[in-house]
Amino acid sequence: MKYSELIKEMIRDFLIIFASIIIIITILRQIYDPGASFELKTIFIIMAFSFLGALTGIILYTPHAISEYKMRLRVILYFLFLEVLLISLAVLLNLVSGTFDILLLALEIAAVYVIVRLLTYKNDKKEAQKINERLKTFKKEV
Amino acid sequence: MIFIKISIEVIDRTEEEEIRIRCHQVDEEIHEIVNKIKTETLIILGYHEDKISRIKISDIYYFEAVDGKVFAYCKNNVHEVKQKLYELEELCKEKHCFRASKSTILNIAKISSVHPSISGRFQALLENGEKVVISRQYVPTLKQILGL
Numbered sequence: 515m516k517y518s519e520l521i522k523e524m525i526r527d528f529l530i531i532f533a534s535i536i537i538i539i540t541i542l543r544q545i546y547d548p549g550a551s552f553e554l555k556t557i558f559i560i561m562a563f564s565f566l567g568a569l570t571g572i573i574l575y576t577p578h579a580i581s582e583y584k585m586r587l588r589v590i591l592y593f594l595f596l597e598v599l600l601i602s603l604a605v606l607l608n609l610v611s612g613t614f615d616i617l618l619l620a621l622e623i624a625a626v627y628v629i630v631r632l633l634t635y636k637n638d639k640k641e642a643q644k645i646n647e648r649l650k651t652f653k654k655e656v
Numbered sequence: 657m658i659f660i661k662i663s664i665e666v667i668d669r670t671e672e673e674e675i676r677i678r679c680h681q682v683d684e685e686i687h688e689i690v691n692k693i694k695t696e697t698l699i700i701l702g703y704h705e706d707k708i709s710r711i712k713i714s715d716i717y718y719f720e721a722v723d724g725k726v727f728a729y730c731k732n733n734v735h736e737v738k739q740k741l742y743e744l745e746e747l748c749k750e751k752h753c754f755r756a757s758k759s760t761i762l763n764i765a766k767i768s769s770v771h772p773s774i775s776g777r778f779q780a781l782l783e784n785g786e787k788v789v790i791s792r793q794y795v796p797t798l799k800q801i802l803g804l
Contacts, residue, residue, distance in 0.1 A: 579720075579759045579789055585775040631774070638772030641795065645770045648802040653765065 520575055528568035535560050556607065563603045570595050597623055691750065698751055700744075702728050702735025711735060713751045717782050719744050719761040731784050754801055756780065757791040764801060 539560075543550055573592045580588075600623055604610045610619050667673070675693055679686055698713040716728045721741045728735045739747065745755050748763075756762040768781045770790065778790040790798065 577758070579757050582773055582775060582777075582779070582789070585773075585777065589775050631776075634776060635772055635774060638776075638778065641799075642770045642772050642778065644804055645795075645798065645802060648804055649764070649767060649769070652802055 520571075524568045524571055527571055528565050531567045532561055532564035535564060559603070559606055563599060566599055567596075570599070593624075593627055596627070694750070698747070700728070700737055700739065700747075702737055704733065704735045709735060713748055713753070713763070714765065716763055717766040717784060717786065718756070718763060718788055719753075721759045729786070752801070754794065754797050756794050756798075757789055760788060762788055762790070764798070770798075 536557075543552070570592055573588055573595060576585075576588075597620055601610070601616055601619055604619055605616070610616055677686060677689065699710045700713065700716075702709045702711045711728060711730065715730050717731065718729050719737070719741065720727050720729065726737050726739060726741055726744065728737050737744070741759070741761060744761055745753075748761060752764045753761050754764065762780060766783050768783050771779050771781065773779050777792060778795055780788045780790050782788060
């Protein structure tokens with residue numbers, strides 16, 4: 515992937531993250547707290563964190579192929595960066611206060627991350643199985 | 657049962673080699689034979705220690721770009737090739753090869769099996785025991801070639 519493509523991808527990610535957060539917050543506010551005000555500062559904070567979130571893509575980007583071990587290290591680094599980013603956002607928006615709240619949030623983020631990874635892996639295993647079955651037929655034909 | 661007559665004519669070295677198919681109708685079977693012949697006969701030049709070899713595409717397991725050079729990996733040896741990766745991608749498109757990552761082109765006919773890895777990528781185990789990474793973004797291409 516060229517650097518120009520990486521930048522395009524990051525801008526797209528930034529817009530998707532920012533739009534998703536705003537849409538979700540708007541709907542939740544409408545349901546649970548329609549009278550609450552929405553400060554301009556909050557929008558800027560969300561915008562800044564969406565940008566930082568999109569920047570995390572750089573951690574997984576490699577201009578050349580890298581080994582499985584190095585890729586795993588990058589995945590761990592990506593996860594740690596994501597934890598720090600989300601906890602900082604929650605603290606800035608006054609969604610959590612105190613060590614216990616922060617630790618609980620960190621655990622929740624970790625749990626969601628692990629679940630998503632496991633589900634992706636399970637889905638990939640199914641995909642690989644389909645590919646392997648088709649590969650057998652393909653080899654007979656060739 | 658219908659037997660097809662096969663004729664082989666030995667020609668002079670000054671003449672160009674050719675395969676001619678004489679048939680009543682150009683059907684799917686003929687296309688398959690043509691594709692097979694094309695795959696078997698596509699040859700590229702490989703350079704290894706001052707030696708130039710003619711390598712059949714069907715004998716190549718994968719191509720890899722390393723530090724601006726492109727290498728063709730066969731069962732037991734490696735040759736440098738002068739083509740760029742994108743040129744090889746175009747050349748081998750119909751020869752069961754596909755782009756597996758930014759720096760590799762893989763011969764599907766040499767893949768034993770495909771496995772997912774916990775890092776989110778896929779790994780292809782080749783017939784010679786080597787493992788090659790398949791990026792997530794190229795898995796749909798592989799599936800498409802396999803008709804999935």
